[in-house]
Structure formats: C-alpha cells, structure tokens
Amino acid sequence: MGLRQRWGWLTTAVALALAVVVVIVMGQGTGSGGTTPAGATTTTNPGPITPAGQATPAAGPTPTLPAPTGAQPAWMHKLKPGEKPPQFILFSFDGGASKDHWSRVLPIAERTGAKVTAMLSGLYLIPDSEKNSYTGPGHPNGASEIGFGGSDADIKLRVDYLNRALDDGMEFGTHYNGHFCQGAEPSVGFWSTAGWNSELDQFFSYLKEIDGKGLRITPDMIKGGRTPCLEGNWDQLFPSMKSHGFVYDTSHVSFGVTWPTVDRGLWEFPLPEVRVPALDKNVVMMDFNFWYLLDGAKEGDDARGPEFTPIVLDTYRSVYQTVFNGNRAPLVIANHFNDWAGGAFSGAVEQFMSETCGKPETVCASYSQVIQWMQLQDPATLDALRSLPAAHN
Template sequence: MKSSQVKWAVLAVVVVLAATVGVILGTSGNRDDSAALGPVTLTTTVQPSEDIYAKPTETAPTTTSAVPGTSTAPSSESPSSAAGSESPASSAPVDASGRKATNVPMTKLAPGEKAPQFVIFSFDGVGSSAKMREFLDAAAPNDARFTGFLTGLYVIDDSHADAYQGPGADRGASEVGFGGDQAEVVQRVKDLNEAYLAGNEIGTHYNGHFCGLGENWSTAEWNDELDQFFDFLTNWKTIDGITDAPDLVFPASEVKGGRTQCLVGQLDQLEPAWQKHGMLYDSSMPAPRDGIFWPEKLDSGIWEFYMPQVYSAGLGGKVTAMDYNFWVKFNGAQKGDFAAELTPKVLDTYRFMYDQAYNGNRAPVLIANHFNDWAGNAFNPATAEFMRETCGKPDTYCATYSDVIAWMELQDPAVLQDLQDQGSVAYQP
C-alpha cells in the first residue's frame, strides 16, 4: 500500500473510532495520573474522553485479588521459580546514597551464550500515590524494578499552573492538569524518593501531554519542553512556594530517558533535543517491524526501545503492547467495567510475550502501563500479577531501562550484534 493510502486509511480509522466511542480531546482541567495514550496500531492515535483522565481515588490499595478467569500458574513453556532460593530482595546491596544497587548481574556473555531475560515495566505519569504503593509492594518480594515516566507538571501545584507554557499552547494550559494541592505534591515527591531508593528509575513523560501539537514540534520546541521539565524537577519547591518538604533525593541528571505523550514526535527533531539534555534512551517510537526484538542504538547514540506490535490471542490480532492500546483493541476504549473479561486477556498477552522471548531471542519484554483505573481497573491487576509471577523466575531480571543499557554496553560488540541480528518473536500465534 502506498504511503498516501496508508495515511488516509489511518485517518479513516480515527474518524470512525471517534464517532463510535465519542472520544474528544482532554482539557486542562483534568489531572492525569495515567499519562500518555499511545497509538491504536502502528501510528494511529485516538484521543481520550475527558473523564478518562480522572485521577484514581487516593486510598490505600486493598489486598490484591486473583485475576478473574485465569490461572496464576506458569505456562508449560515458562521456567518455574527456583524452589527454596533466597529472595533477591533480602540481600540486595545499597550504594553510598542509600539506594539499592542494580539487580542485573553485570557479566559478559560468551559467544553463543543465552542472554538473561529482561522484563522492563514502565508507567507513564506516575501521579497516583495509591498506585505507586501497589507496584512497590508487587515488586518487593522478588526485588523487581520498574521505570516511572514522570509528568513534570505533577510536581507543580494547581495554583502555580502559570509557571508552565507548553510550546504552541496558552500559558497555564495542560491536557492532563497539574499536581493538585501542595500536600498532594509533597506526598508525590515522597513516593518518588521511595521508588528511587528502592532501585527504580525515574524518567520523563514531558509536561503538558499535548498530542496534536507535539506531533509536529520542532527541535527548539522539544528543547523548550525538556528545559521546563528539568526546571520543574530542580526548582519545584521554589515555584510552588513550599518550604517544609523533603527534596527529591535524585538529581535531574539522573533522568536519562523517557516516553513522549501519545508516542508522538519526529526522530529527526527529537534526537538533537535528547542529546542536548544528556539522554541515553527513548521508549516512544512505533516499531519498524512486528514483534519483540533487541533495542538498537540510533545514529545519535540514543538507545531506542521501540514500542512493539505483538500478537494477542484474546484481543484477536496484533496490537501495540500498551494498556491503552489493548483497551482500544478490545472495544474502542468504551467506558465501563470490563475487568472480568479484559484483565485475563491482558495477562495472557503478557505471558505470551514473555514465553516467546524467553524461549526465543531473549529480547527485553516491555510492559508499558499507566497508573489508571481504565475499563473498571482492568489493567493494573494484570500488570501486578505478571510482575509477581514472572520476576522471580530463573534467568529473568525485571530491571530498569538504564540498567539494561549498562548490561548491553558491557557486552563485546560482536556478541551484542548477534543478539540484535536475531529475528522478532511474539508477532504471530
């Protein structure tokens, strides 16, 4: 199909979905803990209705119930957890700052040796204290790690919205709101500190979540957006007028990668901005081919962890491996409580992705999620259950992007190239 035909076909999909589901662009009055909404498939993007951005109720999570309609036992192709082995969390060392050291064995592979199986959990937005607690608790038993892509506006309280002006937008405007009141901002900082000290990674989800505008931002505009993100991260207490609160325990220089809003942006405009801000990786770009495969380094030196297109038996075909895209694939992102039907389909898709990679090319499996209650909280239980059942398996490390990069860069170039030269997995039954 010619590129022009693809463009019009994609446009037609967006129009049909918008008409069917009634999706409209979110407004600045809605605060989002769930953040970026990616494309349905390939580069098709559907904007959410306003109340999809509603914040989850800030209550302590209850005991996690079993995922409906699915077994928690590993599949016949998956490795079982080692019986009687010491819990990784019990012996994890800490560095001089008090932060847990990496959970990835930094060893070189011999030629032809199987790579470890990495699983990278990431969450866009990371604004909900309750959801942060839920995943810190799910990660703890197996010393699993995750990456939180922080929306910069979530450390700016609502009364100081005019501190932000998104490129091409009005001052004080945001499609995902701001950080709430000052008490909520301070609690969020405490959550981020706890997550970081537990060995997790904080990346950027940029600021205002402008999907339509951001799609065509220039390098200068991406630089502006990132300049503001790092300013907020460094000077949030001054901007908010807060004096009695802890500092962030990690410097802004620790932010080494991120995910753009709605997976938008042109590489030739983004790469110079990433270089200017000392970034090492990105996890935004739609994959150039189907399936799960090893990350590759762009000409700019940035590692690109492409958002994969995977097969899902429960969802009836290929889909971008992100919770919002699963929802769109399931029913066009219709509102309602669909957890009983949808949650097992998502969990089984994650299991399929892992099985295919573990028994195939051992490429990192990306679990891209949000702190959300979409579709009756259909996604978080699947993600938490997958984290609990998978991260303790042999030869499996639930790690951060930066730690996986450190492992890859430790390898002999020829060995790493052999990994990257393998074919894709998980794109067909």
C-alpha cells in the same frame, strides 16, 4: 482537573506496507496522577517507519552511561561464549505520580527484586496555584491536557512516595509536560527542536523546584523518556534529548519484540506489536491500546474488568514465553497508573510482575540497567542478538 490525551500505536502491520499508521489511544488525567477515560479519536503518524524513498536515519554514536557502582546482581556480567542473555522485562509507567499505584507496585518489586521505570509528567510536580509558570510550545500560559499537581498538600505527599520509590531503586524518566497530542495543536508531532528544548527546560525546572521541597530525584538522574501519544518528529526531538543528557528513548514501535538499536545517537527501546491470543488480533502492548481493542475504550465499563484482565494477562504470558524461548530481546511493557475498565490493566500488569519477575533467567530491570549490561558485552555479541528475527507470539 485537566484532560489527559493518551495516544499510542494500535497496530503496525498496515503501516509496514503504507508507511503510515493509524493510532488510537486517549484518556484523561488528574493532578494527582490518576486517570479516567475520555473519548477516542484517530490520527496518523509515520513514527519509526521509514517512508518509501527516504533513507533510514543514521545510527550515530552509541551513547553510554557510567558503569554501575557497588555490589551488582549476578546477571550484570559479560556473557560467556554460548551463554544466553537474561530475559529482561522493562515495566514503565507514564505519568508516574499515583500514590495508590506505587503502593501496589513497590511491594511486588520488593518481593521479586524487580525494578521499574516511571515516566514522570512534569506538571504533576507543581501545584495548581503555579500553573501559569508553564507555557507549552505554541500554547498559552497555564494550558495543559493533563492538569497540574493539585494542592500543596498533594505535592508534599508526592515527595514522600516518590522518594520511597527512588530509595527502592526505581528509575525515573520524563513524559514531558503538557501532553499535547494531535488534536491539541500545535501538537508535539510538529514541535521544533527549540520547542522541545523549552519543554525539557521547563520539566527540569519543575524537578529542581520540587527538589527544593525534599524530593531526591535530581535532573542528572533523568536519562530518557517517552513522548506523549508516542508522537514526535524524531529529527527535531532527538537533538533536544541529547543536549539534555539523555541516552535512550522508548517512543517507537516494533513489529514483534526486537533488541534495542541506536537511532540518531540514542538507544531506542521500541514498544512491540503483539498478538492477543484470545482475539487473534494484533495490538501495540500498551494498556490503553488493549482497552481500545477490547471495547473501544468505553467509559463506564468497570464491570468488564474481570473479563479484560485475564485476556491481557494471557497476552503478557504468551509474549514472554515466546521471547524467552526465542531471541531473548528486552520485553517493553508500557502502562499508565490508571484505573481504566475497573483497574483491569493495572491488575494484569501487577499480577504478571508478581508471577514473572522472580523466574529463573528473568530480570525485571530499568532502562539504565539494561544499557549498562549492554555496555559490558562485545559489540559482535550485540550485533548477533540484533540480527535475530523479531519474536512473534
């Protein structure tokens, strides 16, 4: 059982002025894809904020995906003049390998028509007995902050439920492998393009290996991902992502909810910083960030789950209503398959999915679906949407 560090942006308001962000997110994981909390610490990372005196990175060419085939939902069309876009909601789950959580999410998705995206951690695809096949950039063989995939029986079971998720139309991206965040040096924030190439080559090798054991998720299906702890030198990472066929990333942070933009040749879907109405404080909308804001991510606080769930759920509802009535930008909700604080955050996201994904003009979609929808629109239409002010609840 290895450590899983979970960092994420807590707030960006100060960063917008200083071009430096304090990030506070951490946790632990198991080879079966579950999570339990560890201590918390801090680091700094300029992330998507462009420091003063530096040029904004060039957008680069707009990446594309093949047009969807077969029967498509009614919302997958070019907007008519004056027509509002659907309110897209992008649910994504880092790790992506917990049977218990899939068993709750998939029935909700089936009932509401929702599609979600799992950011697979590559080491959950290989058994513990093969851990020495992994070498994180700058780290010894078999080192990992999140453990590995458990027993051969665990892997066999995982193949079954991941195949079911795939059959139900869920998307899979990457959360890379060893989860080396700041403090586990050399951390991902300092990796070169060659290091990222090694990490992704190994991720795809594990995917191919488990494909041989019956998994039907193939390398060509992986079109994007989220970095560990939202860290990384994007100038080094993005060339590696592009060379591996990716078209999107979802590791940056925006102040409020904004439309995706093209950054260095990849679609960037940022996690929004939002207001928590119950506390009148801002937080980046990821489950661990909520937990840290609520009580410092204290272990042994399971009894506070019933207190935390409504606070998070109320935040989701507030942000959704603001965006729906505002710029209609895709709402990125980033979570983990975890049971922090007695499952408070899983409970909140599952209830929000259940009550929202079936609402009129609302589409709970995968990243690739939103990209395919954007490809149908006139460039001028997308430019107009991106020019709208960020939505702040």
